[in-house]
Amino acid sequence: MGSGLGIGKASDVGVRTRWGAVGLLAVASLIVGSEVSLAGFALPLVGTEFGIGAGATAWVLLAYALPMAALAIPAGRWVDRAAPQQVFLLSLAAIGVTGAVSAVAPWWWLVLTNRALQGLAAAVYLAVYLPLVTATVQEDQRGRALSVIATVMMIGSMAVAPLGGLVAEVAGWRGLFVAKVPLLLVLLGLGRLVLPRDPELGGRSLPMPDRSLLADAALVGMAITAGLLAVEQSAARWWLGAGLAVVAVAAAAWWCRLRSSRPVLALVWRRTFGFPVVSLMTMASAGGLVGFSLPFLISDVWRRGSEVLSVAMLVFVATASIVSPLAGVLADRCGARPVAAVGVTITVAGMLTMLSLDGETDVGGLSWRMVVIGVGMALANSPIMALILAAAPPDQTGTAGGVANLGRTLGSTIGPAAAAMAWSLTGGGLGGFHTGAVTLSILVLTGFITLLAARPTT
Secondary structure (H helix, E strand, C coil): CCCCCCHHHHHHHCCCCCHHHHHHHHHHHHHHHCHHHHHHCCHHHHHHHHCCCHHHHCHHHHHHHHHHHHCHHHHHHHHCCCCHHHHHHHHHHHHHHHHHHHHHCCCHHHHHHHHHHHHHHHHHHHHHHHHHHHHHCCHHHHHHHHHHHHHHHHHHHHHHHHHHHHHHHHHHHHHHHHCCHHHHHHHHHHHHHHCCCCHHHHHHCCCCCCHHHHHHHHHHHHHHHHHHHHHHHCCCCHHHHHHHHHHHHHHHHHHHCCHHHHHHHHHHHCHHHHHHHHHHHHHHHCCHHHHHHHHHHHHHHCCCCHHHHHHHHHHHHHHHHHHHHHHHHHHHHHCHHHHHHHHHHHHHHHHHHHHHCCCCCCHHHHHHHHHHHHHHHHHHHHHHHHHHHHHCCHHHHHHHHHHHHHHHHHHHHHHHHHHHHHHHHCCCHHHHHHHHHHHHHHHHHHHHHHHHHCCCCC
């Protein structure tokens, strides 16, 4: 094993699990992960105050999401050189400060600037998340720890929608952006108490980015941003999507020629690491079912209200929240790979049951199918993350976190885009929904194949 800096050394000598730190990471991850959905409640109010249209207000979301994905890998490389506790504190402080500045910003451009900086801070947090799990959880309990974090995030997500709507109604969009600051202050205080420090780094606890890291940020950021926008534009303006895709490929090719890209590429090409990342990406693509296919089925085919989707999502989240802790225990006792493989298989089976939906299906018929999918995804997600963490060298856990963040983001972008394309090409309706379900099932099934391919060679 490589020596590395910081948490890598801690993992070599053994770590005693700190469940308080796991709980802290769970709540922090919930805050970072819910930022996009919370900001969605602000869009109409922001548009009204600044006098801008719906297309422009969408950049409140994009300005956060694009840097979070585009800078994931450079952020991970920087985290590998820094002290994890200090990075945790810096990232949460930055999220709070940028949210507060957005809340008092008198100009539209200042709101977007702070949202972009907040997205960068989120990328840094998501990169340090795996190093902190390594530093605070012993190896044979990481499946359980990751499942605890996932469970808190899922249960918390059920409260995000009603709370976000209430805060937006009572305090407006500015109050929505600043509402999380008191909780962030509590997390910062707890972070100083429960997260381990790294005395070996001394004064280099938060090193300045060097030229190679800045070059990585520019090229990787350009490639990922252009690629994500290309997917978003592919259906409405194919010519713009094609042009952005060319930019993405060119920037990625340029980055691959840099010496600084070699450690990252070597990690990704490691079968025990790269294939589980692909599985994570394909599992994230299943979100296209909820993000596109089901809403259009319910509104255009069934002619029913959004409450049907709300019930289905509540059933899904509740099921996944119950099963996720079991997935962690099974991953630690039986191995992460077989548990993840079973989860992916159940997910595919659940998505294929959508092919039997017709115009007469009631809420109960949709709900039991969501139960099956919830069981499968809960069994798969935490064990896949455990595989990724186990395959990462001790001195590259930050990079591993960045790559995992990028993979998940790509999947959550590709899934709805694939479902939308299937819907459009088949003329929509029930046939379009079924085609989308098959398309997404094939994507998820790819994750099963890559899990099998990730088996270590002896």
